[in-house]
Amino acid sequence: MPYLLKIEPVSGIGAELRLRCLLDRQQYHDPLGEAEREGISSSAWPIFGMLWPSGRVLAHAMLSYPLDGKRILELGCGLALASLVLHRRGGDVTASDCHPLAGEFLRKNLLLNQLPAMKYQSGNWARSNPLLGRFDVIIGSDVLYDRGQPQVLAQFIEQHAQPDAQVLIVDPDRGNRAAFNREMAARGYSHSETRVAALPGEGGKYKGRLLKYLKTSAH
Numbered sequence: 001m002p003y004l005l006k007i008e009p010v011s012g013i014g015a016e017l018r019l020r021c022l023l024d025r026q027q028y029h030d031p032l033g034e035a036e037r038e039g040i041s042s043s044a045w046p047i048f049g050m051l052w053p054s055g056r057v058l059a060h061a062m063l064s065y066p067l068d069g070k071r072i073l074e075l076g077c078g079l080a081l082a083s084l085v086l087h088r089r090g091g092d093v094t095a096s097d098c099h100p101l102a103g104e105f106l107r108k109n110l111l112l113n114q115l116p117a118m119k120y121q122s123g124n125w126a127r128s129n130p131l132l133g134r135f136d137v138i139i140g141s142d143v144l145y146d147r148g149q150p151q152v153l154a155q156f157i158e159q160h161a162q163p164d165a166q167v168l169i170v171d172p173d174r175g176n177r178a179a180f181n182r183e184m185a186a187r188g189y190s191h192s193e194t195r196v197a198a199l200p201g202e203g204g205k206y207k208g209r210l211l212k213y214l215k216t217s218a219h
Contacts, residue, residue, distance in 0.1 A: 003027040007112070008051055012201020013059045013085050020108050021079060022049035034100040038124055048078045048099040053199055053206050054142035058082040058170040060200035061210060062139070065168075067091045070136040073160060075123060075153075076143045080106050087118045096123030096132065125156040132160050139168045144176040154183035165215050170196070172208035180211075189213040 004023035009016055027046045030036060035045050059081040067086070072093040074083045080102070083095040087110075095106055095118070103120045110118060123129050138157055144150060157167055167189065171177050181191055193209045 002029040002031075003046075010051065010056065010059075010081065010201070012056065012199065013081070014063050014088070017081070017084060017109075017113050019051055019079055019081065020105060020112055021051055022046050025050065030100075038098045038100065039126065040099060045099075048097060048102050049105060051079060051081070052142055053204075054170045054172050054208060055079065055081045056199055056201070057196055057206060057208065057210070058139060058141040058168070059085045061168065061170070062086050062089075062091075065137075071134075071162075072137040072139065073123075073132070073135040075125070075138060075140045075156070077102060077106075077140075079109065080120075082139055082141065083118065084109065084113070084115065088113075088115060094119040094121055094132070094135070096121045096129075098122060098124040123156075125152045129156075129160070134160055134162045135165065136162050137166050137168070141170040142172055142174070143169060144171050144174050144180050147176060147179075150176050150180035150183045154180065154187060157184075158187050161215065163215070167211075167213040167215075169211040169213075170208060171211055172206070177209070177211065184213050187215070189215045 006021055006023050008019050008021050025046045028042050062082045062085045074095045077095040077097045080095040083093045086093040106120050121132050191213045193211045196206055196208050199206045
């Protein structure tokens, strides 16, 4: 194995899950340049394989999210913790990420937690993703991490959201929220936000917000 791993238990999301994660942010392995072709630098390469606080907050929110036959997409899923929670509840969820190893890590984590196979599609926000289709709900965590992200992400969402779609994003106050709000408003979405001050499970401080965007077919 060219990179080091650990198994991390995750609480606060209903029954505990165990996640196969990268050991730390020093891991890197891209011998064929697959990640580089997706625009992933060597420093950003391990980010997909870490368990992040915002991912835990989103997963906790999915514990009680009404499924009602909705088709759900998690974008930039990384370890796909929120998708695993929805999948365990019987939700129709598709996880997506542009990292070449995200799908493999998801398959291993499904096996590790004795869960059946679930849907995964590669999804690069900056490119066309014709296989993805459209969704009733789009979710993500910590996806507004640089200045160019709001526009690119809003365009991706517009391409893959049904006319009556809801979008839920957990953002750790990175500073690009206002720009994303403007981009979504320009596309006909109203929005609301809820402050989050603690992590689920064993607790611990968290500073961020759950952002909710709603678009109706009237727009």
